[in-house]
Amino acid sequence: MPLAPTTLQVTGNTPEQSYPVLVGNGLLGQLPELLSATVKKVLVIHPRALRATGDLVRDDLAGAGFEALTAEIPDAEEGKHIQVASFCWEVLGKNDFTRTDAIVAVGGGAVTDLAGFVAATWLRGVKVIHIPTSLLAMVDAAVGGKTGINTAEGKNLVGAFHPPAAVLVDLDALATLPKNELINGMAEVVKTGFIADERILELIEEDPADAIDPSGARLRELVERTIAVKVGVVSRDLKESGEREFLNYGHTLAHAIELAERYQMRHGAAVAIGLSFAAELGRSVGYTSDEVAERHQSILKSLGLPTTYRNDRWAALLDGMKRDKKSRGGQLRFVVLEEIGKPRIYEVPDNSLLFAAYQEIGE
Structure with missing residues (x-):
């Protein structure tokens, strides 16, 4: 019998800086309830390698009544470029995402960094929930609200602090990780x-x-x-x-x-x-x-x-x-x-x- 999820709470100075980090198995089903009633549209950002997982999350959200769509980005650090962020902004703009809508990041640390940056900059900040799929992202990148993209001059030199609304650390993802x-x-x-x-x-x-x-x-x-x-x-x-x-x-x-x-x-x-x-x-x-x-x-x-x-x-x-x-x-x-x-x-x-x-x- 799987263990119950563990909830670790980030406590910030404001409600917007405070959020839960859930750790356990089979947690994807908890995503819809973590999105507030004001959210109507959700953009699921995922890397090319996780297309099937991204589509699954999108379909689950659609089944829960959200207008959900996906944005596929390059794998790993290739996804952390201004051109990729611009592509995501274009998707958000063409689909009329408002300040009360949300982004869900599905992937490793590069994806949570990029998706968090897109969320921080779209309309000066929209809700983002991270679903890290690598051990590195689970223990580091997804938690803390650091977002960023790379430039020719260095890593993460362009970014913003933008705490997520929640982090779902589903340990089932580790079973398929190389x-x-x-x-x-x-x-x-x-x-x-x-x-x-x-x-x-x-x-x-x-x-x-x-x-x-x-x-x-x-x-x-x-x-x-x-x-x-x-x-x-x-x-x-x-x-x-x-x-x-x-x-x-x-x-x-x-x-x-x-x-x-x-x-x-x-x-x-x-x-x-x-x-x-x-x-x-x-x-x-x-x-x-x-x-x-x-x-x-x-x-x-x-x-x-x-x-x-x-x-x-x-x-x-x-x-x-x-x-x-x-x-x-x-x-x-x-x-x-x-x-x-x-x-x-x-x-x-x-x-x-x-x-x-x-x-x-x-x-």
């Missing part, structure tokens, strides 16, 4: 363990193979614990003015790698390398102990995630990191660990320190 995508999503889970919840790390260390078994209870606990951390942080800091910056642990180098790879590397793989780098940086400047730094390596490797990157890319990576959203006045800022569960911001006084840390993960 193993490499489950592993990809675990990078964000590991990150959360290091910055906030050591039990996450212990659950992985106890049985790394079971941690990525979509039918097991261990993965559900990892998902719920990771989401719970993000829900708490977002409730206290919606617009990344303080504590929420810690959720970017490992992401400064990760985003630079993605840019250098023209977004052909999976986000989780880049984050894993970024975590290794952040641990080495923290160790080299005296914040992170040898034991904690080496624990990064062992856990990431046990899951099959990468921990090294090419030595010959340093100049491009440094240039990419200078565009990071955490930078202030041209000075690079990194999240490092004083100890597990105790992150801090480190303002880098000299880029040579970054280069020295990078030598520890270069290949």
